[in-house]
Amino acid sequence: MHTKTDLRELSYAEAIREAMDIAMAQDERVILMGEDIGVYGGAFGVTGDLIEKYGMDRVMDTPISELGGAGVAVGAAMTGLRPIFEFQFSDFATLGMEQIVNQAAKIRYMLGGAVSVPVVMRFPSGSGTGAAAQHSQSLEAWTAHVPGLKVVQPATPADAKGLLLAALEDPDPVMIYEHKILYKMKGHVPEGHYTTPIGKAAVMREGKDLTIVATAIMVHKALDAAETLATEGIDAEVIDLRTIRPMDRDTVLASVRKTGRLVCVYEAVKTLGVGAEVSAMVAESDAFDYLDAPIIRLGGAECPIPYNPELEKAVVPQVPDILEAARNLAKGRI
Amino acid sequence: MGRTFSVRDTVTPNNTPYAIARYSADELKEALKKMYLIRKFEEGAEDSYMRGLIHGTMHLSIGQEASAVGSCMSLSDEDKITSTHRGHGHCVAKGADLSRMFAEFFGKESGYCKGRGGSMHIADPSKGNLGANGIVGGGLPIAVGAALSAKRLGTGAVTVCFFGDGANNEGAFHEALNMAKVWNLPVVFVCENNKYGMSTSTERSTAVKNIADRAVAYAMPGVTVDGNDFSAVAEAVDAAVERARKGEGPSLVENVTYRWRGHSKSDRNRYRTKEEIAEWQSRDPIAAMAKLLTDHKIASEDEIAGIEADATRIIEEAIAFATEGANPKIEEVTRDVYTQEIAS
Ligand SMILES: Cc1ncc(C[n+]2csc(CCOP(=O)(O)OP(=O)(O)O)c2C)c(N)n1
Numbered sequence: 001m002h003t004k005t006d007l008r009e010l011s012y013a014e015a016i017r018e019a020m021d022i023a024m025a026q027d028e029r030v031i032l033m034g035e036d037i038g039v040y041g042g043a044f045g046v047t048g049d050l051i052e053k054y055g056m057d058r059v060m061d062t063p064i065s066e067l068g069g070a071g072v073a074v075g076a077a078m079t080g081l082r083p084i085f086e087f088q089f090s091d092f093a094t095l096g097m098e099q100i101v102n103q104a105a106k107i108r109y110m111l112g113g114a115v116s117v118p119v120v121m122r123f124p125s126g127s128g129t130g131a132a133a134q135h136s137q138s139l140e141a142w143t144a145h146v147p148g149l150k151v152v153q154p155a156t157p158a159d160a161k162g163l164l165l166a167a168l169e170d171p172d173p174v175m176i177y178e179h180k181i182l183y184k185m186k187g188h189v190p191e192g193h194y195t196t197p198i199g200k201a202a203v204m205r206e207g208k209d210l211t212i213v214a215t216a217i218m219v220h221k222a223l224d225a226a227e228t229l230a231t232e233g234i235d236a237e238v239i240d241l242r243t244i245r246p247m248d249r250d251t252v253l254a255s256v257r258k259t260g261r262l263v264c265v266y267e268a269v270k271t272l273g274v275g276a277e278v279s280a281m282v283a284e285s286d287a288f289d290y291l292d293a294p295i296i297r298l299g300g301a302e303c304p305i306p307y308n309p310e311l312e313k314a315v316v317p318q319v320p321d322i323l324e325a326a327r328n329l330a331k332g333r334i
Numbered sequence: 335m336g337r338t339f340s341v342r343d344t345v346t347p348n349n350t351p352y353a354i355a356r357y358s359a360d361e362l363k364e365a366l367k368k369m370y371l372i373r374k375f376e377e378g379a380e381d382s383y384m385r386g387l388i389h390g391t392m393h394l395s396i397g398q399e400a401s402a403v404g405s406c407m408s409l410s411d412e413d414k415i416t417s418t419h420r421g422h423g424h425c426v427a428k429g430a431d432l433s434r435m436f437a438e439f440f441g442k443e444s445g446y447c448k449g450r451g452g453s454m455h456i457a458d459p460s461k462g463n464l465g466a467n468g469i470v471g472g473g474l475p476i477a478v479g480a481a482l483s484a485k486r487l488g489t490g491a492v493t494v495c496f497f498g499d500g501a502n503n504e505g506a507f508h509e510a511l512n513m514a515k516v517w518n519l520p521v522v523f524v525c526e527n528n529k530y531g532m533s534t535s536t537e538r539s540t541a542v543k544n545i546a547d548r549a550v551a552y553a554m555p556g557v558t559v560d561g562n563d564f565s566a567v568a569e570a571v572d573a574a575v576e577r578a579r580k581g582e583g584p585s586l587v588e589n590v591t592y593r594w595r596g597h598s599k600s601d602r603n604r605y606r607t608k609e610e611i612a613e614w615q616s617r618d619p620i621a622a623m624a625k626l627l628t629d630h631k632i633a634s635e636d637e638i639a640g641i642e643a644d645a646t647r648i649i650e651e652a653i654a655f656a657t658e659g660a661n662p663k664i665e666e667v668t669r670d671v672y673t674q675e676i677a678s
């Protein structure tokens with residue numbers, strides 16, 4: 001997944017923790033809220049021992065009250081604090097949806113711009129842990145459908161840190177979807193304070209034959225696939241979308257104009273999601289004229305995430321699925 | 335501990351514990367067997383996990399067996415329960431087949447959920463078990479819905495709704511209790527207060543001392559009992575079930591108990607002391623139940639050893655059944671999303 005260098009490496013979880021640490025050290029207004037983020041260190045160990053450094057008043061264990069907790073974070077953000085609210089699993093954000101969708105997203109607009117809601121929410125998402133249907137979802141398209149929210153999906157440790165720090169600087173609500181399987185992934189993370197721009201995709205690998213637009217863990221699967229494709233003489237460009245609202249149109253369209261072929265790969269259920277938006281963006285633009293083949297979407301199957309490990313793997317795109325789609329596209333089979 | 339229900343006529347004057355007065359020797363021995371089955375199911379599950387035979391996580395209810403079994407004593411297969419992420423015990427108490435439980439745990443087609451659900455979703459509607467739940471508080475309104483059905487359809491069934499102390503801080507708890515009372519429904523809310531929701535103690539999360547105190551806000555009886563005392567649990571829940579059956583509406587029973595193991599497999603137990611765990615282990619609900627039966631000459635020590643051996647054998651057979659079972663077919667992964675398949 002990465003090449004060994006002398007550069008400092010952190011895991012994705014450590015990178016998020018470092019970002020929170022930097023922000024808390026710099027700005028008294030930043031507080032952390034969530035279930036079991038204190039002495040437990042978070043269900044995925046992301047907050048770790050921050051409670052030892054900042055105490056219970058700034059690393060606040062909430063009761064098991066997602067709706068209330070999210071709402072307290074919204075109210076605090078409106079009135080001078082900078083809360084980072086952790087949903088223990090993104091699935092439980094469904095209980096907090098009222099405050100996210102009806103309140104956080106709309107308050108500024110409804111009040112004619114009189115206030116901002118600078119809240120940051122973190123959503124550990126995705127499958128692969130054997131936790132079944134209510135602990136494995138990828139629901140980022142839900143919040144991305146709502147004007148007023150910004151929605152990011154970092155795929156690398158460096159972006160996990162940079163996007164969190166950017167989210168804290170942003171005056172509006174930012175939802176950060178973190179793929180659970182990435183928490184242990186290591187990569188180079190620059191020291192100190194820096195931001196990764198919200199709304200900018202990253203070209204992870206340049207190529208001329210086809211474009212693979214991916215999010216979160218699928219970025220790594222796409223890069224793996226691209227390596228194999230290269231040995232077959234297929235030169236794939238891999239784009240990490242990074243932000244899904246607002247989406248980086250320019251980067252995606254420029255790539256499609258260059259390659260004329262597009263695969264979009266994401267873990268969430270395939271229909272009515274990110275892939276539909278990316279495809280429509282292309283279809284509605286001049287890049288459409290450059291297409292040499294139909295667009296392919298690879299996404300999750302039309303079912304909840306099953307428990308059995310083989311089924312669980314089967315319902316989300318894997319490297320062989322990306323390879324097959326890319327080969328078909330590149331060889332003009334479709 | 336909190337308010338109590340009026341003591342029923344079945345309790346004899348000479349201080350005989352409720353369970354001894356109320357239940358036959360066979361019923362009591364069966365209850366003890368279920369407690370052993372729960373303990374051994376959990377130990378078997380833990381061992382399978384350690385040996386890498388299953389993936390995912392699990393929430394063990396070792397130490398809480400009296401609460402599960404005691405709460406289901408006066409329920410029939412027509413009566414319903416809703417359960418929680420820590421639901422293996424409730425499932426056994428409601429009469430589940432251990433083999434199909436283990437098969438589900440192993441993700442097999444022969445499991446209760448055909449390998450789709452796993453530990454957190456085991457259900458057995460045929461026995462009135464509407465299922466464990468991955469969402470804290472998720473079962474509370476569902477239990478009220480089941481009670482609404484029973485009332486409208488006139489089935490006479492009662493629903494027992496299990497939930498944890500942590501769940502009592504979800505909006506769903508408050509909304510569910512309110513509706514149950516407003517509509518006077520046959521439901522018994524059984525809070526298993528094991529003092530922590532994951533790492534967060536009730537002191538740090540809950541505004542009232544006893545969860546049962548919240549019953550006042552919903553104008554229903556609330557009682558706090560020693561959840562490790564089988565007889566005390568059965569007495570409180572039986573009385574609440576009877577009220578529900580007579581059309582007298584919902585109740586809240588709080589069983590104070592303790593989970594011996596961590597919250598789940600990732601728990602380092604940093605929020606509680608070894609001494610606290612040891613102190614609760616010395617109040618083993620199974621040992622207490624065995625003593626109750628020997629003290630009252632319901633069973634000899636040999637008989638009790640036999641009951642335990644039986645439970646051990648059943649669990650071994652269940653694990654063998656689960657191990658041999660076939661995996662679900664990948665082609666069938668979207669089966670059962672809808673009752674009637676739709677083209678997508
Ligand atoms: C809505 C929701 N929030 C959080 C969780 C994560 N979680 C699972 S169990 C649990 C603790 C529940 O505590 P309690 O209700 O006391 O039950 P116990 O685990 O003690 O049996 C938490 C926080 C969840 N599954 N669902």
Ligand SMILES: [Mg+2]
Pocket residue numbers: 498499500526527528529530531532
């Ligand atoms: Mg608890």
